[in-house]
Amino acid sequence: VRAVIIAIDGPAASGKGTLARKLADHFGLPHLDTGLLYRATARALIDAGERLDDAASAVAAARGLALTEFDEARLRGRAMGEAASVVAAIPAVRATLAAAQRGFALRPEGAVLDGRDIGTVICPEADVKIFVTASPQTRAQRRALELAGRDEPADYAAILEDIRIRDERDSTRAIAPLRAAPDAHALDTTALDVEGAFAAALRFVPAGR
Numbered sequence: 001v002r003a004v005i006i007a008i009d010g011p012a013a014s015g016k017g018t019l020a021r022k023l024a025d026h027f028g029l030p031h032l033d034t035g036l037l038y039r040a041t042a043r044a045l046i047d048a049g050e051r052l053d054d055a056a057s058a059v060a061a062a063r064g065l066a067l068t069e070f071d072e073a074r075l076r077g078r079a080m081g082e083a084a085s086v087v088a089a090i091p092a093v094r095a096t097l098a099a100a101q102r103g104f105a106l107r108p109e110g111a112v113l114d115g116r117d118i119g120t121v122i123c124p125e126a127d128v129k130i131f132v133t134a135s136p137q138t139r140a141q142r143r144a145l146e147l148a149g150r151d152e153p154a155d156y157a158a159i160l161e162d163i164r165i166r167d168e169r170d171s172t173r174a175i176a177p178l179r180a181a182p183d184a185h186a187l188d189t190t191a192l193d194v195e196g197a198f199a200a201a202l203r204f205v206p207a208g209r
C-alpha cells in the first residue's frame, strides 16, 4: 500500500493539534504542526525588528526556517499566534512554506499534517481529511487551561476575543482561507474529550492502514 497522508484542519484551539499527534503516534507516521511554520516566521521577523507585513522580509524569514528545529516555548504563546496569522495572509510567505509542507507530506513513509489549508491546498490528494471544530467558548476554555499550564496570564474573555479575531482573519483572507475540503470528515469536538475525539477520528481512517 502507498504511504498514507492524513490532513487535519480546523480553527485555533479546536483540538486538531492534539488529535494529529495522537494519530501520528498510533500509525507511526511523522507529524508536522504547520502552524509552527507561520509562528516561527513571525518570531524571526519580530526578533530581527522587522514589520510583520513586510512581504520581502517575511519571505526571507520563511526561507530560513529549519523544518525540524522549533523552539516551541518561544512560539506557543498568544501573541505569536496572532502575529502568525498576519504573516500567514501574505501570499509569497504561503508559497514558500507550501513547498516545505509538500516536501514533508510526500515522504515515502507518509505523514500527518495539521493546519488550516492542508486538505484544500497543501495535500488535496490526502487519503484522509478531517475538519475539526468546537464552539468558540469551548476552544477559549481549552486555550485558557493550556496557557495557565505554561504560566501565561490567561484571561478567558481576552482569549475568547483573540479566538474570534483569529477565526475572522483566517476565514476571510483572500488566499487559502480556513475552509473544510469538500471531501473532509467533520469532527465537532465540543462535547468530546481527547480520547473521544481520537476514537471518532480513527473511524475515518480506512481499515488496513
Ligand code: C5P
Pocket: 012, 013, 034, 035, 036, 038, 039, 081, 084, 085, 086, 088, 114, 115, 116, 117, 118, 166, 170
Ligand atoms: O494553528 P496555530 O494556532 O499554531 O496557527 C497560527 C496561525 O498560523 C493561524 O491563526 C493561521 O493564521 C496560520 N496558519 C495558516 N495555515 C496553516 C497553519 C497555520 O494560515 N496551515
